[in-house]
Amino acid sequence: MSWQPATRYPDPAVRALDSRFAKYMIFSAAIERLASGMRWAEGPVWFGDQRCLLWSDIPNNRVMRWDEPSGNVTVFRRPSNFANGHTRDRQGRLLTCEHGSRSVTRTEHDGRVTVILDRFQGKRLNSPNDIVVKSDDSIWFTDPPFGILGHYEGYKAEPELPTNVYRVDGHTGQATVVASGVSRPNGLCFSPDERHLYVVESGTSPPQIRVFDVSDGGDQLFNDHVFYRCEVGERPDGFRCDVDGNLWAGWGMGEANDGVRVFAPDGTPIGHVSLPERCANLCFGGVARNRLFMTASQSVYALYVNTQGAQEGMKIS
Numbered sequence: 001m002s003w004q005p006a007t008r009y010p011d012p013a014v015r016a017l018d019s020r021f022a023k024y025m026i027f028s029a030a031i032e033r034l035a036s037g038m039r040w041a042e043g044p045v046w047f048g049d050q051r052c053l054l055w056s057d058i059p060n061n062r063v064m065r066w067d068e069p070s071g072n073v074t075v076f077r078r079p080s081n082f083a084n085g086h087t088r089d090r091q092g093r094l095l096t097c098e099h100g101s102r103s104v105t106r107t108e109h110d111g112r113v114t115v116i117l118d119r120f121q122g123k124r125l126n127s128p129n130d131i132v133v134k135s136d137d138s139i140w141f142t143d144p145p146f147g148i149l150g151h152y153e154g155y156k157a158e159p160e161l162p163t164n165v166y167r168v169d170g171h172t173g174q175a176t177v178v179a180s181g182v183s184r185p186n187g188l189c190f191s192p193d194e195r196h197l198y199v200v201e202s203g204t205s206p207p208q209i210r211v212f213d214v215s216d217g218g219d220q221l222f223n224d225h226v227f228y229r230c231e232v233g234e235r236p237d238g239f240r241c242d243v244d245g246n247l248w249a250g251w252g253m254g255e256a257n258d259g260v261r262v263f264a265p266d267g268t269p270i271g272h273v274s275l276p277e278r279c280a281n282l283c284f285g286g287v288a289r290n291r292l293f294m295t296a297s298q299s300v301y302a303l304y305v306n307t308q309g310a311q312e313g314m315k316i317s
Contacts (some may be wrong), residue, residue: 003276003299006030013259013274014303020264021271024246029304031273034066034293035073040153041295043130043238045086045094046285053285055295056083058099058153066300068286081105082147082154085130085238085281087312089170090137097128099147099154104128104139104168117168117175123160127153130187130238130281133312134194136218137170140178142185144202165199167219178221182210187238187281190214191265192245192310197221200237200249206230209249209263227267233257238281242307246270248292252278260294275301284309 006013011030016022039059046053051068054076063083065076077083081100089095094107095116102125103118116139118125127147132140144163147154165179165188179185183203190197197212209228212221227247230236234257239249244265251261251272258278262271277297285291289308294301 003033005032011303015272015274016270017262017272018264018268018270020268021262024242024262024271024306026304026306031275032302034071034300034302035064036299038064038298038300040280041297041300042280043083043085043097044281044283044285044293044295044300045088046283046289046293047088048285048287048289049092051287053283053293053300054086054094055293055300056080056086058082058084061100063096064300084128084147084153085141087131087133089133089139090135095131095133095139097131097141099127102127102148102154102157104131104141116173117166120161120164120166120175120177124157126159126161126163129185132188132190133170134190134218138219139168139170140188140190140197141166141168142182142188142199144184144186146184163203165221169219176219178219179212179224181224187236187250189239189241189247190310190312192241192243194218198227198239198241198247200239202235206232207235209236209247228263228269234261235278236261237279240283240312241310242284242305243310244307245310246307248282248284250279250281250294250296258296260292273303 038057042056044055053066062078063076081098085097104116126145148157164177186200186202211227213223237250247263259275260273279296
């Protein structure tokens with residue numbers, strides 16, 4: 001678990017697996033460790049208007065905050081209801097998946113917390129995990145059972161619902177199941193044009209990344225197929241797309257795999273960012289959205305890259 005910053009450029013921890021990745025590598029950009037001391041870091045989200053990063057430390061029941069100008073790390077929220085994934089809606093409000101309350105919540109601009117969804121057809125959700133927002137204001141999230149399997153990342157309980165992927169209409173608040181056949185769905189992400197939705201299926205052995213086509217109406221999924229089937233020892237978690245449609249995925253497990261695996265839109269692995277810890281999730285941020293923030297086990301890392309993160313919820317034509 002030891003880590004030292006690279007003293008020679010380029011950083012040997014940033015590797016091209018395919019020639020297509022070379023243009024995304026910056027010669028003098030090295031991996032930086034921004035914070036450590038978490039038990040399980042997850043769910044990073046960038047607040048550009050405040051120049052800060054928020055992320056979850058699930059077992060410690062808190063949300064942390066890193067301030068870019070000063071580099072200070074502080075507690076943003078404690079207790080957090082064992083918060084996991086986060087994102088922002090198109091009005092800039094924080095959306096959070098909470099294991100403890102088994103709900104998706106929204107933090108209003110004045111600090112009040114509004115419950116978006118905690119039940120479906122009268123039954124409690126399992127433990128919402130990861131979350132994204134589409135350009136029509138709809139909220140999409142995964143609901144595996146990880147937060148109710150024990151008392152480490154939530155409260156032990158019996159599942160009442162299958163492990164679904166949900167969509168909540170951003171105007172009516174109506175919830176629908178958009179994918180019901182995914183075993184323990186985890187990370188999810190739209191392609192930049194919102195024509196595809198990627199979903200990690202953690203419950204298969206080995207896990208796999210599935211991709212769905214999005215209907216013209218933007219509220220249904222079809223043509224489900226495998227985007228990438230993991231090899232033994234590979235385990236994806238959360239991910240995000242860059243503006244070129246490449247998928248940057250939190251990756252593990254073990255020394256050879258821990259870090260971030262980058263996939264071209266055709267499913268080919270093209271790059272890898274090696275970390276000394278398993279990376280659970282990531283997001284793009286910084287002034288130009290060209291800084292990759294990675295929540296990895298006990299630490300948070302960052303790397304400048306020669307691309308930009310696709311703007312979630314802002315449709316790119």
